[in-house]
């Protein structure tokens with residue numbers, strides 16, 4: 209399958225001498241939701257900017273649907289919808305004409321029915337006659353999404369879609385992204401919110417300091433790097449970790465009241481643990497399991513690769 213976006217050995221050094229991208233290799237496939245996850249300053253917007261033709265790479269190559277940039281920039285740009293991180297200042301024009309104009313910019317024939325559906329999906333239909341200037345920040349962001357989608361792009365870039373956005377818009381946006389994906393649109397979003405990556409993405413790329421640290425299917429990432437723990441509330445406190453568990457990753461809380469045992473991803477190990485507890489005559493009042501969140505995983509990745 210030809211990747212929707214293919215990036216090879218991409219470097220970007222800004223005029224200041226700052227190296228924002230240090231050899232990025234990445235393929236994004238048609239129809240997937242790809243989340244580029246990383247802290248502020250990691251290089252996410254620079255990478256998106258390079259793909260969308262706003263940032264000139266220092267070296268390396270980018271291809272859209274197999275066609276290399278910058279030679280095929282015009283064809284690529286028509287396929288791409290971009291919702292930038294910052295709210296760009298907008299004119300006096302109405303929401304309707306802003307969106308219609310955006311579509312025309314890419315040489316697409318007018319399609320009032322399509323634009324009406326788009327505005328309705330983004331709860332903007334009632335505001336179609338309003339000037340974009342009189343809208344709230346959240347509404348303006350909806351307009352930016354509508355403008356990015358007006359020419360029916362097949363690849364949508366959302367740069368920090370949740371930054372400064374209220375929960376209602378966030379939910380609407382997530383629903384919209386899923387609908388677009390169902391229609392076959394490839395979606396690339398950047399975020400430093402783990403929740404967003406966890407909720408939305410099929411695959412996650414972790415970026416820090418201009419380098420992609422890891423690219424993996426979300427479920428596989430959680431399976432591989434996730435940890436399950438069994439927390440055992442002891443009837444009588446223990447001073448040391450019982451020998452039966454010394455070969456496992458086990459720990460005691462500071463009062464010796466809770467024994468915590470790592471069980472990797474294997475549920476069946478719990479039976480083992482219960483047998484050991486019973487053999488060692490260790491009594492307990494309660495038992496629960498916990499799982500590491502994507503957040504723990506993320507912190508571990510950044511720690512281990514820096």
Ligand SMILES: Nc1ncnc2c1ncn2[C@@H]1O[C@H](COP(=O)(O)OP(=O)(O)O)[C@@H](O)[C@H]1O
Pocket residue numbers: 222223224226227228246247248249250251252253254255
């Ligand atoms: N035009 C620029 N000139 C110099 N440095 C820049 C410029 N744009 C971004 N940077 C720097 O490059 C790094 C990556 O920025 P950016 O791609 O915006 O990160 P992110 O989107 O992950 O927060 C940051 O340290 C930022 O300060």
Ligand SMILES: [Mg+2]
Pocket residue numbers: 252253254293367368
């Ligand atoms: Mg950014």
